[in-house]
Amino acid sequence: MPESSTLIPAKIAPVHLGRDAYVYVRQSTLTQVREHTESLARQYELRERAVTLGWDPHQVKVIDADLGRSGSEATAREGFKELVADVGLGQVGIIFGIEVSRLARNNTDWYQLLDLCALTNTLIADSDGVYHPGEFNDRLVLGLKGTMSEAELHLIRSRLTAGLRHKAERGELRQGLPVGFDYDHDDKVVLSADEAVVEAIATVFRRFAELGSARQVLLSLREDGLLLPRRPARTGRIHWTAATYPAVHDFLTNPCYAGAFVFGRNRTEKRIDPSGRVVTRTVALPRDEWAVLIPEHHPGFIDWATYEANTAQLRANWRPPRGTGGGAAREGSALLQGRIRCGRCGRMMQTGYSGTNGNSPRYVCARAKQLYGGEKGCQSLGGKRLEQRVLDEVFAVLAPAALDATVQALRDAEQAHATSLRAFTLAVERARFEADRARRQYDAVEPENRLVARTLERALETRLADQRQAERDLLAQQARRPVQLTEDELTWLSRAGADVKAIFEAPTTSFRDRKQLLRAILTEVVVTIDEEKRTAALTLIWQGGASTELAMEMNKTGGHARTTDEDTVSLVRRLAQNYDDTTIAMILARQRRRTGTGLNFTKARVKSLRVARGIPAYQPPTETVAPVDDDAVVVTVAEAERLLGVGKVTIYRWLNDGFLTGEQLTAGAPWRIRIDQAVRDRLAPEVPEGWLRLADAAKALGVARQTVLHKVQRGELEAVHVNQGRRKGLRINVNGHQTGLFDQP
Template sequence: MNGTSKITASHRARTAAVYLRQSTLIEVRDNTESTLRQYALGDEAVRLGWDREDVLVIDADLGLSGKFGQVREGFRDLVAKVCLGEVGAIFGLEVSRLARSSADFARLLELARLTDVLLIDDDGVYDLTNFNDRLLLGLKGSMSEAELHILSSRLQGAKRAAAERGDLRSPLPVGYVYDDEGMCVIDPDMEVQAAIRDVFAAFAAGGSAYQVVAAFVGRRFPLRAYRGAWAGQLRWGKLTHARALGVLSNPCYAGTYVYGRNITRRRVQPDGSVRTSLTRVPREQWPVVLHDHHEGYWTWADYVAAEAKLKANCTHDGARPAREGLALCQGIMFCGSCGRPMTTRYHAGGQAAYECSLSRADHEATPTCRSILADIVDDAVVAALLETLSPEQIELALAAADEVTGRHTRSHRAAELAVERARFDADRAERAHAAVEPENRMVARTLEARWEARLAALDQAQAALNTAREAKPALPDRSALQALAADLPGLWHASDTRDRDRKRLLRTLISDVTLLPEPDRARARVGVRWHTGATDNLALTRPRLSADIRRTPAAARELIATLRPGHSDEQVVAALADAQLTTGTGRPYDVAAVKWVSYTYKIPAPVPFRDGEICVN
C-alpha cells in the first residue's frame, strides 16, 4: 500500500473507522465476497498499527443506497465521529464510493481535512490536509459519479430498446404466463381463465368494480406471487375492490404491451431525506404501446370504454355509478346557471329534489340557480327516452337475456373447474398414500391425513357446485322477452324493475341533464344531451305551491275591490255567490272572509254616508 508514511502516532491514537456499504439487499445476499473483503479491512488497520480495540466497524448501511442523499445511520454516525475528532482514519475498499452523492462526499472530505483524518483504501493513503490528495480524491469521486451515470444510461437505453420491441419481460398479471419460448400466453389453467373472464363479464353487466366484487362473493380469485416465500406459486383468495380495479385498468388483458405506465418521482422530505414514489402516467403519454402483442381477454376498445366508465364512477368528480335511489338523474344533473353539479336531497316522505347546493355553500349562487323536484325532471326525461327507443331495442333485450344465461353458465363452469381441481388433488394424494411402504407408519399416517383433507375439500367443492346449480333463477323464454321488449313503457314502469337498472339504461343513452335558467318560477326548462351529441330542450311546468293554491282567486279579489266601497259586506257576499266564486280552499264566501280579503289586499271599507251628508252623532 502506498503512502503508509503519512500515518502518524496522532492518527493511531484515535479510532480507525471501517465503513462498510453495499447499495442493495440483493448485493448483500449475493455478493458475499465483497462483504467479507470489507470486514477484512479491520485486519488491515491492525496491520498498519492500530490496536484491535481501536478499530470500529460501521456496517449499519449494508443494503442502503447512497443515492439522492438517502438517510443512512451509519454514514451519519461516521460524520459525527469525524466532527468530534474521534476518528484518525477511515477505511474502505474504494473511498470515492463512500457516498454516491457528491454533496455527501464533498462534505466528508471537508470535515476530514479540518480534523486531520486519513482516508485509506486499496490504492493508498490520502491525507486531506494535502492539496494534491484532495484533488485526486475529488477527481476520483467525479469519475465514480460519471461511471454510474454512463452505466445507468446504457442500461436504461437497452431497457427502452427491448421494450419498443416488446421483448422486455416484466412480471405478468394473473391470467398470463411465459411459455418455454418466453412468449406471453394465457394461463393454461382453465379455472384461472374462467375467473379472469368472469371479471370482465361481471363488469359488462354491472358497470362498476363494486358490482364485480359483488358477483364474486362466495367465489375465490387467483393471485400469483412474484416474490417472497410464495414466489412463482398460484394462490387463491378473495377478490377485493382494489384487485378488481387492478384487473380492469391493466392494458395487458386487452392484448396490449405497454411500457412506461408509471414514472418515478422523488420528493425531499422535511427531515432532508428523499422519498421515491410511483406516479401513474396518463394513457396519452405512455412511451411504448404495442397492440395485438399477445392474446387478450377483451379488446382495446373495451379497455378504453372501461377506463372512461371507471373514471365516471369516481366519487370525487365523476357521475358516480347508478344506485338504488329514486332520483333517476342523480349524478348527471347540472345547474345551467352556475355550471355546478346538482345534489340530490331526500325530503320527508321519500320525495327527492335536485338542489344547486354547492354554489350556495361557496356563496357563488346566481339569481337563477334553482331547486326542482326530481319527479318533474325524471318524468320528462323518461318520456323523451322512451320516445327515442325504437322497436329495434328488442334485439337488445334478447342479447341481455343471452348474457344472463351465459353468466349462469360461467358461474357453473367455475364451480365445475374447482371440483375438477379438487378431484385431481385427491387422486394425487391417494397415489402418494398407495406408493408408501405399509411398514413406514409415520409417513403413511401423514399421507393418509393429507388424503382425507383432499377428500374433504372435494366434498366441499361438489357441494358448492350443487348449490350453484340449485340457485339458478328461472328465466323467461324468448317469446316472453319479445313481448316485454315490445312494450318498453310497461317494462320500464314494472314493479320488479329496479331503479338502478332504470338509471343504467338512462345513462346508456343520455350523457347529462341541465336545468336551464328560467326567470319564471312557475316554469322550468331542461336540456338533455345525448351520447350521440344531439340535444333536446324540454319545457316543464312546476307544481303550484300550497300558498299559491290557498291564495284568493284573482276574479274574487277584483269583484270584492269593485263592490265593497259602495255596498255592504252582505251584498258583496251575495254577489260572490251569484258569480259562483269560492275561497282558495273551496269554501263559499261569508262576511268574515270578505273582511279578511279586504284587509289583506287593502281594499277600502264601505262609506257609511253619501257626499254632502254628515253624521249627527
C-alpha cells in the same frame, strides 16, 4: 500496496497511531456479496495493511454493517453513520477503503466526511495511498475521486436505463406478468394454460360490462361465492382468494389484460419526512406520459377500445368534483341522478330527497350560492313530474325498437347463462382436483407419523369443504337457468308486442337497473325554468348527439291547501318573541305539530315559516336575566339553579309544590321563573332552631303532608329551604300553630 515509505511517516503521526484504524467494507447488492467474493476478500485484507502501517491489531475495527446496501445515499447505511459519528468524536486515526466509491457514491456524503476528517485530523487511505483531507493537494485528489465516483454511478444507471428502454420500445423486455399470462418458450406472452384462471378473469370483465361498476362486480362475485386468482411476485404461485376491490380494480385497469405492452407507467419520487429520512414512493403517471405503449402486443381478455371505455367508466364512477354531477348509478330513487344540467349556469344539478319518508327526489342547482356567495341558487325543481315527462318521451322513442330488442334478449339469455355457468363448472373442477391431491397426500403418509397425518387431515377436510361449497354454488347457478321460449311463443310475441314500460316499472327492477337503462339512452337533460310562467324547458340529449326539445308545466305557487295551520303560525309568532328557531322547533316537536306538508319542524323549517309570514327573529337580551322590578327577575331554569344554589330537580319540585312561581308560554316551552326578595328570604344556609322537616311537621300538626304544603303556599306556615350542609331540604316552623277543624286529611 504501491506507496512511498518516505511519505508514510510524514502522513501518519503518533497522534494517528494513538487512535483506532477503521476499515469500511461495503458491497452494493446482496448478489455482489454472494458472487463477487474476490472484491470482498480484498476489502477485509485491509486489516493487515493497517497493522503493517503501525496500528496494533486490537486497534483495527472493521465496519461491515452496510453489505448489500447502495452507496448512493447514507440514510439506509447504519455503518457509514457510525463511522461519521466516530470521526466527529475524534476517535478515528485513519479510514481504510479499497476505493472512494466504497465510502460514498454522492458528493454530499463524501464532502461531509472530508470536512470532518480535516477538522479532527483523520487520514483516509485507499489502494493508491494515504491522504490528509486537511492538506490542499490531498483534498483536491480526494475531491476528484469523489466526483468521478458519482459520475460513474450516473453513467452505469444511464447505460442500464437506456438498454431497458431500447428493448422495451420493441416490446421484447421481459417483465413480471399479472396472473392470467405466462411466457412461452420463445418469450412470447400468452394466456395462461389454466382454464379456471382464464375463466375467472373473463367473468370479471363480463360482469363489469353488465353492471358498469367495480363495486357492483365485487358484490356480485361475493354473492355467488366465486374466487379470484392471485399470483404474488414474491412466490410466483397462483392461489385463490375471495374477491376484493383492489383485485377487481387491478383486473379492470391493468393494460396488460387488453393485450398492450406498457413500460414506464410509474415514476419514483423522493422526499424528506419530518424526521429527516429520505422517503421513496411510486407515483402512477397519466397515460400520455407512459414511456412505451404498444397496443395489440399479445392476446388479451379485451381489446384496447374496451379497455379505454372501462377506464372512462371507472373515472366517471368516482365521486364527482364540486359543481359537477355524475358518479355511478346508486340505490336512490332519483332516476336522472348525474344527468341533469342547469340551463342557466351550465353546471350539473345536485340531487336531494325530501318528503315524509325522504323518498321524493329533487334536483337543485345551488353551487353559485355555495361557492361564490350568491344571493340564491340558480334553480330547483321536484323530480317526480320531471322524471315522468322524460320517461314518457323515452318510451315513445323506444317503442319501435323495443320488440326486436326484447326478442333478441330472450334468445341470448340461454347463451349468457351458459357463459356464466362455465366459471362455476371450472371452479368445481378445480376444487375436486385440490381435494383429490390432498387425499393422495394424506393416504401417502405413514399412519404412525401422527404429527404429519394430523396436518394433512386438516388440509383434506378444508379442501373437501371447499369442494362441497363449489358444488352448492354450481347447483344454485344452474337453478337460475332462464325459461326458453319456443318458436311459437316467439312468433306470438312478435304479434302481441312487449311492454317495456311494464318491465321498467316492475317491482323486481331496481332503481340502479333503471338508471343504467336511461344512461344507455340519454347523455343528459338540460333544464331551464321560467319562474313567471311556471314552466320548464327541457332538452333531452340522446346518445349519439341527437336532441329533443320539450316543455313541462310546473306546480303553481300559492293558493294550495298544503299550508301550515294558523294556530301553529300564531304560536310561532308568540314564541319568536322569547326563543330562537332551534328552541321553537323543539317546542313544536314536543306538541307533535307538523308543517303543511306533514313534515316535522326543524330549525330551517321554522325559519322558512317565519320569513314567509313576516315574523321577526328573536333578539336575545344583552343582560343574562330580565329584571321585572327593583328586587325581582325572570330567569330560566339554568339561571335559577345558579342564583338559588340548588339543582334542576329541586327547581322543578319547587315549581310543582308552589314554592316558586313560574310560567310557560305553551306546553313544552322552557319555564320562566320569577325570583324576588321573598323567594331569596326562603333560603337559609342553616336550619333555624325548632323548625321541622315536612314529614315531622305533618306529624306534629296531625295532618297530611300535602296539607302542610298548601299552608306553606298560602303563607299560613313559615318555611325555608336549607341549601348548604348535609341537612339540605325544606324546614317548617309549626310553633304556636293551631290545627283547624278542616285541616284533617
